Amino acid sequence: MDERDPFLNALMxxxxxLLSRLLDDGGPGQIDLMRLPMPPExxxxxxxMLGRGxxxxxxxxxxxSLIRETAYAGVWWIEHRDRGGRMVANLIEVxxxxxxxxxxxxxxxxxxxxxxxxDMKEAGR
Amino acid sequence: xxxxxxxGQKLAGYGISRRxxxxxxxxxxxxxxxxxxxxxxxxxxxxxxxxxxxxWLSFQDCTGCLESxxxxxxxxxxxxxxxxxSLDYQETLMAAAGAAADETLVRAARDNHxxxxxAIDGSVPTAEGGVHSMVGxxxxxxxxxxLAEGAAAVLAIGTCAAYGGIPxxxxxxxxxxxxxxxxxxxxxxxxxxxxxxxxxxxxxxxxFLTFGRLPDLDDLGRPxxxxxxxxxxxxxxxxxxxxxxxxxxxxxxxxxxxWCLFELGCKGPTTRNACASLKWNGGTSFPIQSxxxxxGCSEPDFWxxxxxxxxLSGGEGPPWDAVGGAAAVGLGIGGAAAFxxxxxxxxxxxxxxxxxxxxxxATATSKTEEDGP
Ligand code: SF4
Numbered sequence: 001m002d003e004r005d006p007f008l009n010a011l012m013x014x015x016x017x018l019l020s021r022l023l024d025d026g027g028p029g030q031i032d033l034m035r036l037p038m039p040p041e042x043x044x045x046x047x048x049m050l051g052r053g054x055x056x057x058x059x060x061x062x063x064x065s066l067i068r069e070t071a072y073a074g075v076w077w078i079e080h081r082d083r084g085g086r087m088v089a090n091l092i093e094v095x096x097x098x099x100x101x102x103x104x105x106x107x108x109x110x111x112x113x114x115x116x117x118x119d120m121k122e123a124g125r
Numbered sequence: 126x127x128x129x130x131x132x133g134q135k136l137a138g139y140g141i142s143r144r145x146x147x148x149x150x151x152x153x154x155x156x157x158x159x160x161x162x163x164x165x166x167x168x169x170x171x172x173x174x175x176x177x178x179x180x181w182l183s184f185q186d187c188t189g190c191l192e193s194x195x196x197x198x199x200x201x202x203x204x205x206x207x208x209x210x211s212l213d214y215q216e217t218l219m220a221a222a223g224a225a226a227d228e229t230l231v232r233a234a235r236d237n238h239x240x241x242x243x244a245i246d247g248s249v250p251t252a253e254g255g256v257h258s259m260v261g262x263x264x265x266x267x268x269x270x271x272l273a274e275g276a277a278a279v280l281a282i283g284t285c286a287a288y289g290g291i292p293x294x295x296x297x298x299x300x301x302x303x304x305x306x307x308x309x310x311x312x313x314x315x316x317x318x319x320x321x322x323x324x325x326x327x328x329x330x331x332x333f334l335t336f337g338r339l340p341d342l343d344d345l346g347r348p349x350x351x352x353x354x355x356x357x358x359x360x361x362x363x364x365x366x367x368x369x370x371x372x373x374x375x376x377x378x379x380x381x382x383x384w385c386l387f388e389l390g391c392k393g394p395t396t397r398n399a400c401a402s403l404k405w406n407g408g409t410s411f412p413i414q415s416x417x418x419x420x421g422c423s424e425p426d427f428w429x430x431x432x433x434x435x436x437l438s439g440g441e442g443p444p445w446d447a448v449g450g451a452a453a454v455g456l457g458i459g460g461a462a463a464f465x466x467x468x469x470x471x472x473x474x475x476x477x478x479x480x481x482x483x484x485x486x487a488t489a490t491s492k493t494e495e496d497g498p
Contacts, residue, residue, distance in 0.1 A: 030161035032154070039361075062145035080148045086408040088152035091161055099165065100147045107143065 007037070008046055015050075018094035019074055028095035034087075043090075050077060050092075057101060063088075067098055141208055146172060149206075153331040156324050156403070157340065158350045170335040171209055177334055178237035179244055180230065180272060181215040184265040185258045185292045185301055186247030190283035191217055193320035206327045209334055213241070216260070227261055234275050242333065243276035245269070248285040248292045249307055250299035257299040269307060278312040278339055279304060280329065287315035287346070288425035295429050305346060314339045315346035317398075319422035324403050325351045345425065347397065356393035356419045359401035362386065380416065390434040391418030398423040 011031070018029035033043070051071025059065040063082040070077055076098050080089040093099070103111075141149075150167035154160070159167075183191065195218070212218070213233035214226075221229055233241065247265075250257035255264035273279055281304040284290040292301035305313050316325050329348055332340040340348040357363065365371070365385040372379035372386055385391070393401075396419050400411040412419055418434075421427040 032161040034155045035158055059144060059148075061142050061148055063148075065148060080151055082152075082407075084407040089148070089155045089161075091151065100144050100151075104143065 005042065005045060008042065008049060011036070011046065012049060015072070015075055015092060015094065019072065022074060022094050022096075028093065028099065030094070031092040033090040033092065038090075047077065050075065059100065065100075067101065143168075153328060156328045156350070157332060158353075167331065167335050171331070174209060174334045176209060176211040177330070178213050178233060178241040179210045180213055180233055180237075180241050180276075181244040181246075182260075182265075182268060182272065183216060184245060184247030184269075184286070185250050185299065186283065186285050187291075188217060188246075189320045190246040190286075191215075193318075194282070194323045194326055206330050210330060213237070234272055238275045240277050241275065242278055242280060242330075243272050244280040244282055245286045245304055246282045248289045248301035248303060250292065250301050251307075252298070252300035266307065269304070273308045273311050276311055278314065278333070279308055280326070281305065281313055281315045281317075281346075282326065283321050284317040284319045284422055284425075284427065287317040290319060291428050293426070312339055313346055314342060314348060317345075317347060317423040319420075319427070321423075322351070322399055322403050322405070325399065343397070347423075351399040351403075352397040352423070354397065356396045356398055356401050356413070359399075360393055360413060361401070362413060375416065386413060386416075386418040388436050389418050390432060390436055392421030392424075392427070392430075392433075392437065393419040394437055396421040396424055 014031060018031070022028060033046075038046070053069030053071055053073065055069040057067040059067060063080070063085070065081060066077075066079045068077045069075075074094060074096060076093045076095065078089070078091040078093055078098060078100075079087055080091075082088050146168045147164060150164040150171065151161060153167055154164045214230045216226065219226060219229065247258070249255070249265045249269060251266060255266035258265045260268065281287045285292055285301075286304050288303045289297075289301045289306075290303075292299060293303075303315075305315070314329055316329065318325075325348065328350060329340060332338070332348075340350060343349050343352055345352075357366070360366075362383065362385045365383070366387060370379065370382075370384040371388045372382075372384045373388055374380065375389065380386075380389075387394070391413065393413065400419070401413065404411045404414070420433050421430065424430075
C-alpha cells in the first residue's frame with residue numbers, strides 16, 4: 001500500500017466528501033475509475049486502501065459484474081464486465097445500496113402479476 | 126398500468142434487463158467521458174427512444190470497417206447498441222439482393238426522411254464522373270448526394286470515408302475523396318481508423334440517441350471524447366520515452382524489455398485515437414502492446430507520410446532536448462504529480478511537429494504551436 005501517493009490521497013478525499021454529502025442527504029455519488037490514470041498497481045493500492053466489507057454481490061446481466069462493499073460502509077467498489085470478461089466500467093459508488101441492485105416497483109409489480117397468474121393457473125387445474 | 130407498458134417489460138421484449146441497460150449506460154458514460162451520474166439518464170433516454178433508423182452504404186472500401194464493427198467472438202456490451210437502432214440497409218449484412226434491396230433502400234429513406242442517420246464506409250471516387258465504384262448502376266457520388274440530403278447526420282466510418290484513406294493514397298487513380306469533401310450541408314462526424322474502434326461508433330450513437338445531437342468534435346471532425354489525446358499521451362511505454370529508452374530493432378534487448386518504439390517508426394506522438402485505452406479484440410491488446418509501432422491510421426493521408434518504419438524525427442531518434450526535459454520533470458516529482466506534468470507533453474509534440482514539417486516540407490502550422498505550454 002502506498003499511502004504517499006498524492007493522487008490516491010486526493011481520491012480518498014473525494015470519497016470522504018461524497019460520503020459526507022450522502023449523509024447530508026445530498027444523494028449518492030460515483031467516481032469513474034476508468035477515466036482516471038489508474039495503472040494496475042495504483043488500482044490495487046486503492047483497493048487495499050478501501051479494504052473489504054461484508055457484502056459481495058455478483059450481478060449477471062450482459063456479463064458478470066462484481067459489486068463489493070468496502071471497509072467503509074456506504075462505499076462500494078463496482079466492476080462491470082461484458083460477456084467476454086472485459087471490464088467495461090469500474091466505479092466507486094457512494095450510496096446506501098448501488099442503484100443497479102434493488103428491483104424497481106415496476107419490476108416487483110410485474111413479478112406480482114406473474115405470481116398471481118401462476119396461482120390462477122394452479123387453482124384451475 | 127398494464128405490465129406490457131412498463132419499462133422493464135419493454136426492455137424485456139428486446140431481451141434486455143433494466144440492469145443490463147444500466148450497465149451498458151455506465152459503460153457508455155465512461156466511454157464518452159461523461160460523469161458516471163448520468164448513466165441512469167442515458168438508460169432512461171435509450172429505453173424511451175424510438176429505434177433510430179440507420180442506412181449504411183459501403184463505397185470504395187475493403188469491408189474491413191464493417192468486419193471490425195460486427196465481428197466478435199464474445200460480443201462486448203457495446204453491441205447492445207444494435208438493439209436501439211434499426212439497421213434498415215446494409216448491403217453486406219442484409220438478406221435481400223437486387224431489386225428487392227433497392228426497394229428497401231428507397232423505402233427506408235422515404236419513411237425516415239430527415240431523421241435517419243447515414244453511415245458510410247469507404248471513400249468516394251470522383252474521377253470520370255465517379256464510375257470507378259457503382260452499386261446497381263449508380264455511382265457512389267450520386268447515391269451520396271441523394272441520401273445525404275434526407276439524412277439527419279452523416280457518419281463517415283473509417284479513414285477512407287473520413288479522409289479518403291488508402292484509395293486516396295498517391296497516385297490516387299480514382300480521385301478518391303472523403304465524405305466531407307462532397308457533403309457540405311449536413312453535420313458529419315468522422316470515425317477514422319483503419320479499421321475504426323467499434324466502441325467509438327457505439328459512443329456516437331448513444332450520444333445521438335440520448336442527447337439528440339452529435340458529440341463534440343475536433344477540428345478534423347472526430348469525437349473529442351475518443352480523439353482528444355494522442356496515442357503517445359496514453360501509451361504505457363511512455364515512461365521509457367521520457368527516460369530515453371528506445372528499441373532500435375524488433376528483436377534487440379530494448380524490444381524485449383518493452384521499451385519505446387519511437388525509433389522503429391511509431392507514429393503515436395502525432396496520432397489521435399483511443400487504441401491505447403480502449404484497445405482491440407475485447408480489450409486484449411493494441412499494436413504497441415504487441416510490439417509494433419502505431420501506423421497513424423486515424424490521421425488524414427497516413428499512407429503517404431513516409432515509411433511506417435522511419436521515425437517521426439527522420440530516423441535519428443527523438444528530439445533529445447525535449448525528451449531530456451520531460452524525463453527530468455518526471456523523475457523529479459514522481460507519481461500523480463508526474464502525470465499532471467505530462468500535460469507539458471504538448472511541448473514534445475510541438476517539437477515533433479516542427480521536425481516533421483522541416484523534414485517533409487509541410488506548410489500547415491500545428492494549432493498547438495500557437496498555444497501556450
Ligand atoms: S513513441 Fe510510440 S511506443 Fe513510444 S511512448 Fe510514444 S506512442 Fe508509445
